[in-house]
Amino acid sequence: MQQAEDFRAESQALATLLEDLPEADLHRETLFKGWTIDHVLGHLHLFNVAAETSLQGAVAFGAFIGPVVKEMQAGKSILECQFPWLDRLSGRALFEAWRAGAESCADAFATADPKARVKWVGPDMSALSSITARQMETWAHGQEVFDLLGVERVEQDRIRNIAHLGVSTYGWTFINRKEAVPEPAPYVELTGPSGAIWTWNEAQADNCLRGSAVEFAQVVTQVRNIADTSLGTTGPTATRWMEIAQCFAGPAETPPVKGQRHKA
Template sequence: MQQAEDFRAESRTLAAILEELPEAEFHRATQFKDWTIDHVLGHLHLFNAAAEASLKGEGAFTSFIAPVLQDMQAGRTILECQFPWLDGLSGRALLAAWREGAERCADAFAAADPKARLKWIGPDMSALSSITARQMETWAHGQEVFDLLGHERQEQDRIRNIAHLGVATYGWSFRNRGLDVPEPAPFVQLTGPSGALWEWNAPQDANYINGSAVEFAQVVTQVRNIQDTRLQAVGAAAENWMRIAQCFAGPPETPPGKGARFRTGR
């Protein structure tokens, strides 16, 4: 499954900027809810392991995720829920464990049937959707690490997977907030890092989004405010979507304010 290799590549790209990072740097806060690099790696490591467990069957997944769900039901945040499972793992030791786990997860999904139905915290999903979600979350949480360390990520056309997920969750972004879904969905025309042109939905003169696939992915994953991009959103449906776009599961999240997320100097 190509998407498994895309997830692997995304994980390796993030790992590459952390290879020489001193231990103390893992505890610096990012612009995402003051999560540290350590918190980001712990979160990715936990849910990579959960995805891998889902491939082993409903029983294996239920057993793995039960303690996390119990903590969530007890009122703990998603961040706090990872600490018992990590059992003190942090810093460079966590980096090594996350890298090993990501490779193992990629291997498992590479050999999986893309259409296999897998249990998850929310609705069941296909193996293809599951590993695409892992790539998306690695890329999105990786953004706060790249921003903090002042690095510019060298994007590749695998970003199309995340852009596609963003388009596919158009309706979800509204329904998740109890809003009616505007129809028809906007025409989306994006340019990939290689210059490739990608399109979704029927062409429309007054209801469309046009621009960089990377910037579109930044908006739908909520790592940038649309006003900090050069995306063109024309028409009420397109404009309203870009204000609330959310391509990940969970309760409605508020996108970052204008200028709140940016690449820093070291």
């Protein structure tokens, strides 16, 4: 699957940023809920291994994720749930484990059947959706690391995978907040890093969204408020969507307020 290679490239981009970073800097806090870079790597590592394990079947995945789910059900945060599994792995050792794990996960999905159904913490999904979600999460959590270090990420057209996920979860955004899903879904026209134009849904002059694919991905992954982007929306449906957009699973989350997430 090409998406497996896109996930690999996304992981490598983050690894390149961090490979020469001093150990102490891995424990600096980002603008995301006070998570450190170390916390980010631990989170990505846990769920990369979980995704790879899901390819081995329901029994293997259940055995792996069971203790994590038990921690969640006990009321612990998603961050706290990773600590028992990491077993004090942190710093440079965690970085190396995450990097190796990402390569292993990419290798496993590269030869998987894209249509194969795999178990997850939420609903089952296809292997294709699973590895796309890994790219999305790596890119989104990577954003807080690039922001903290004051580095502008060099984006590539693989961002289209994340944009597609953002469009595909239009209905989920509203359902997750127990709101009626407005129909029809807005027309979406985005410009990729290469200048390529990508479109989704039927053209509608009075219900549409246009702009940068990267900025759209930033909004649907909630790493930026739409007010901090140049995205343009027309009509109440597109406007409401961008106010609450959420392309990731889990309880409804409130997007950052204007100016809350930014490059140092």
